[in-house]
Amino acid sequence: MKIRFSIFLIAFTTLCLAQEKEEKEYNSATVRVNRLIEGTLTTPYSDDSVPLIIFIMDSGAINREGNDRMSKNDAFKLLAIELAKKGVASYRYDKRLFKIDAVGIREHEILLEHFIQDAKSIVTYFKENGNYTKVVLAGHGQGSLIGIMAAKGNVDGFISIAGNAQSVDQIVIQQLEKQAPGLDKSAAVAFADLKEKGRAMNYDPALESIFGYKLQPFMKSWIKYTPSEEIKDLNIPILVLQGDKDLQVEVSEAEKLKEAVPNAEYVIIENMNHILREIKGSRLENHKSYNEYWLKIMPEVTTSIVNFVKK
Numbered sequence: 001m002k003i004r005f006s007i008f009l010i011a012f013t014t015l016c017l018a019q020e021k022e023e024k025e026y027n028s029a030t031v032r033v034n035r036l037i038e039g040t041l042t043t044p045y046s047d048d049s050v051p052l053i054i055f056i057m058d059s060g061a062i063n064r065e066g067n068d069r070m071s072k073n074d075a076f077k078l079l080a081i082e083l084a085k086k087g088v089a090s091y092r093y094d095k096r097l098f099k100i101d102a103v104g105i106r107e108h109e110i111l112l113e114h115f116i117q118d119a120k121s122i123v124t125y126f127k128e129n130g131n132y133t134k135v136v137l138a139g140h141g142q143g144s145l146i147g148i149m150a151a152k153g154n155v156d157g158f159i160s161i162a163g164n165a166q167s168v169d170q171i172v173i174q175q176l177e178k179q180a181p182g183l184d185k186s187a188a189v190a191f192a193d194l195k196e197k198g199r200a201m202n203y204d205p206a207l208e209s210i211f212g213y214k215l216q217p218f219m220k221s222w223i224k225y226t227p228s229e230e231i232k233d234l235n236i237p238i239l240v241l242q243g244d245k246d247l248q249v250e251v252s253e254a255e256k257l258k259e260a261v262p263n264a265e266y267v268i269i270e271n272m273n274h275i276l277r278e279i280k281g282s283r284l285e286n287h288k289s290y291n292e293y294w295l296k297i298m299p300e301v302t303t304s305i306v307n308f309v310k311k
């Protein structure tokens with residue numbers, strides 16, 4: 001019995017040491033920037049100064065991990081860990097949408113400019129409260145546009161991950177033309193009314209999720225920006241990253257961004273979808289991956305980002 005007990009102790013100790021080593025590959029801490037912004041800072045397990053990437057999430061109620069209320073894929077949580085293991089720190093945060101009830105802000109009061117200001121505030125916070133070799137903004141989807149606007153004269157680099165080049169009204173109209181012919185014309189009229197009159201009144205009820213009363217102020221603020229034009233103002237290193245199995249953003253959008261800034265690094269990852277996962281099968285496999293948090297992030301994403309920020 002004593003021999004068996006000793007063997008158990010040795011095995012248990014070995015397991016604990018292995019777990020301790022794995023845990024020390026990176027550090028993770030909650031950082032509150034202000035009353036509206038809270039997120040997770042993930043850093044390498046080292047005292048050395050390293051680059052910092054600030055991740056800006058996609059449109060809607062997407063939290064710091066890359067999840068919405070209906071799915072869990074943990075894309076940016078997993079990416080942050082992989083980056084930390086390779087010597088790159090990152091900060092990912094919940095958008096102010098998650099705080100508005102607590103601070104008394106109403107949904108229809110939120111504009112895209114608020115998200116831009118939040119990103120700028122985060123940059124300022126880490127420049128004043130950290131010792132990083134450089135600070136880089138990285139935006140996913142809608143976050144790409146927010147990052148472009150926040151990066152002007154303020155950071156050391158910018159990464160667009162699955163970002164559109166065209167304005168959001170053009171993107172929506174084109175998508176409707178393909179997926180729901182007829183609704184595209186109604187959307188075009190509504191967008192024109194938003195631009196010219198400040199309010200869209202006559203649109204197909206099927207478009208309520210785009211032109212609902214509470215959403216119109218935000219949509220009006222969003223359609224003012226054309227990413228392919230705004231990105232031309234950036235005089236910093238740029239990486240345009242896109243997957244060719246993305247169901248939400250077409251590769252042609254990345255191509256347009258590249259055309260706008262020819263000196264940008266341009267990486268198209270084969271078989272990668274919108275949430276940075278490998279997809280070799282059908283659209284069903286692609287959709288299912290949005291709720292399969294155990295799938296690994298494609299290693300090409302991590303490699304491309306690390307190579308870019310460490311230059």
